[in-house]
Amino acid sequence: MDQPVSTKELRDEIEEIDGQIIDLIATRVDITDELAKAKKRSGQSYWDEAKGREIVERYLDLCTEVSLTEEEAEQIAHVILSISKERQKKIYDNGKS
Known part of the structure; x- marks a missing residue:
């Protein structure tokens, strides 16, 4: 018979996943920084x-493929978009391109 997974093992798994999430968000932020610079150069x-x-809608569509509710997917999208928007505004305000 299989042994139930311990809470420590589950927490260790969560910790590993959290690291992956942060790495992916950091990569996404780096790309949106570059996007902001490109938009600024082109006058957008x-x-x-x-x-x-459109991005929120994409997250809502993606949530149907996993065990997230639409509300949870929307919350995640809004947090990520808020970070992206603030960083892009700083790039515009600081004159970096």
């Missing part, structure tokens, strides 16, 4: 509300 606005809504 740093933030596009329609694109933001």
Whole structure:
């Protein structure tokens, strides 16, 4: 008979996944920084509300493939978009391109 997984093993798994999540978010942020610089060089606005809504919709679609509710997926999308928006605004305000 299989032994039940211990809480320590589960917490260790969560810790490993958290590291992967942070790495992926950091990579996404780096790419959005580059996107902001490219938009600035081409004279585009740093933030596009329609694109933001499109990203939220993408997260909602993705949540149907996993065990997240639409509300949870929307919360995650809004947190990530908020970080991206603030960083892009700083790039525009600081004149880096």
